[in-house]
Amino acid sequence: MRSDNRPPLILTAGAIAGLLFLHLPILLIFLYAFTTDERTYQFPPPGLTTQWFAVAWNRADIWPPLYLSLRVAALSTVMALILGTLCAAAMARSRFFGRDQISLLIILPIALPGIITGMSLRSAFSIMDVPFSTWTILMGHATFCIVIVFNNAVARFRRLSGSIVEASLDLGANGFQTFRHVILPNLGSALLAGGMLAFALSFDEVIVTTFTAGQQSTLPIWMLNELVRPRQRPVTNVVAIVVFVTTFVPILIAYYLTRGGSETAGGGK
Numbered sequence: 001m002r003s004d005n006r007p008p009l010i011l012t013a014g015a016i017a018g019l020l021f022l023h024l025p026i027l028l029i030f031l032y033a034f035t036t037d038e039r040t041y042q043f044p045p046p047g048l049t050t051q052w053f054a055v056a057w058n059r060a061d062i063w064p065p066l067y068l069s070l071r072v073a074a075l076s077t078v079m080a081l082i083l084g085t086l087c088a089a090a091m092a093r094s095r096f097f098g099r100d101q102i103s104l105l106i107i108l109p110i111a112l113p114g115i116i117t118g119m120s121l122r123s124a125f126s127i128m129d130v131p132f133s134t135w136t137i138l139m140g141h142a143t144f145c146i147v148i149v150f151n152n153a154v155a156r157f158r159r160l161s162g163s164i165v166e167a168s169l170d171l172g173a174n175g176f177q178t179f180r181h182v183i184l185p186n187l188g189s190a191l192l193a194g195g196m197l198a199f200a201l202s203f204d205e206v207i208v209t210t211f212t213a214g215q216q217s218t219l220p221i222w223m224l225n226e227l228v229r230p231r232q233r234p235v236t237n238v239v240a241i242v243v244f245v246t247t248f249v250p251i252l253i254a255y256y257l258t259r260g261g262s263e264t265a266g267g268g269k
Helices: 009-032 051-058 063-093 099-111 114-127 134-159 162-170 175-203 207-212 219-228 233-258
Strands: none
Touching: 009 233, 051 233, 063 099, 063 134, 063 175, 063 219, 099 134, 114 134, 114 207, 134 175, 134 207, 175 233, 207 219, 219 233
């Protein structure tokens, strides 16, 4: 019999192999952002340099897509926080015929393939003669950002006991005061986490953006074009690092914010 709680060697090896399979490609992106070779992916790299970070900084064609991605991600996050929270409140606090079916319709966009969402949006914009702009990209991103916020908010709403809301109203607080001092503090971490996840997903989205951007280029689309017609491969890897950090940090913060989500006022564990 084993005298400790260590897993069998084969399970440890399998876990390590799985982690390498998932993350080794990302590590290669980091490695080739420092290569001295401009066009190929020799392994090992012929040399290491940091010059490509300066080159990327001075590339004028990178900044407009970056600004557009940040603007769309910020706006879609704000829209998702407002609409996702309202939808979550309606679904969690109301009882009506067809509630479960409506909840399914709300979360359906994130389950659909991105190409289906993109094609349907592009067809709708064409039928309505809506010109492609930042707003068409925003509407495309909102289809899944709202779902992210909704999922976080509705889970927290369902753990929030209705008795504390009733107690607040019984003590003379109006609806706004109850929302500000009772509901919002209990929803705060869930909404912040949902907003961060929505921002991260919007910032690096490609498929839906391809159908709704028209002639515009977000940073992920710029990267895709650079991979198809490469000029300086390491620069693309440098930009990939920027995208990785911009998306990884909000996801990490969201994870830590929602770890203790079960500790909600008035809600049992």
